[in-house]
Amino acid sequence: MKAIFYNEYGSADILQFDDIPEAAEPGPGEIKIKVKASSVNPIDWKVRAGYLQKIFPQEFPVSPGRDGAGVIESVGSDVTEFKSGNNVVFVSGRGKGASAEYIILPTDRISPMPDTLSFSEAAGIPLSGVTSWIAIAEDAGELDGRKVLIHAGAGGVGGYAIQIARHFGAEVSATCSHANVDFVESLGASQVIAYDNQDFVEEVSEMDVVFDTMGGDVHKRSYDVLKKGGIMVCVNAAPFEDQSKKFGVTTKVIIVKDEGGPLRKLMALTVEGEIKALPVQEFPAAQAADAHRLSETGHIRGKIVLVFD
């Protein structure tokens, strides 16, 4: 089967799109998926560049990609919930490259794909959406009527986080560059702060929750806008110093696990129209290097998706 892979750490130039041995047949509790689209997430190029080799050492060849959408090719002996031909979305585990023609996964990493979504739209949801769900719906506490600041609202994680926070009744403020202000407003943020024109510390205060998707200086300055007793929910982005004790707040770094439950909830909310798939920028799988280079700019509106034939 064709897959994207690399044999050493390095720049996007090392990505190859070529034949590798085809995934075998699914075992008990597993499903084999013909991948139609997989998304590119920052973790893909951070691992590829070798930035995370101390935490997640890789065995080469590495096939990148953590999520996608496709059609079930075959199911394991005891699988009754899914059938060949069903359209599904999935989050793969680390080291299980989603950017390949076929992938085999356990059913708890898979959700039926609503027919209201295209494969590319659906492929952009799982990792960003599940990360946001865990941060906002599980770790941020009560949200109804609360003031929530979401950093990087134009990206994959922030874009779903805004919609999830609104779904649970939060009053959402978000940051992005000025070029993305209208887009971020359209996702449901009632206040959008253009970080290249305005300083968020001057624009918001007494927030109940800050969702920090940036780390570094953005994390440091976010303590100034949290009210006492507030919650700073963080993903692993740039390193930061935890100053929660000094400011009398709680800092939580989310752990993405048990992905299937949040994934199915997200799919149900897209069917209800509560959550809209973020816009996608599509690349043919053979142009994965260009897709990685775009992701590495750190200035993404919505999602980047690789399309397989």
Ligand SMILES: NC(=O)c1ccc[n+]([C@@H]2O[C@H](COP(=O)([O-])OP(=O)(O)OC[C@H]3O[C@@H](n4cnc5c(N)ncnc54)[C@H](OP(=O)(O)O)[C@@H]3O)[C@@H](O)[C@H]2O)c1
């Ligand atoms: N398990 C985990 O801990 C976990 C899971 C998923 C993601 N992450 C991390 O979370 C981060 C975000 O992921 P993502 O998928 O959302 O990335 P993404 O889709 O590439 O989006 C990055 C966004 O950052 C925005 N941005 C850049 N500088 C900014 C600033 N100073 N203030 C506010 N926004 C700024 C950009 O908006 P503009 O274009 O408007 O500048 C862009 O939309 C990444 O570092 C990723 O590795 C961690």
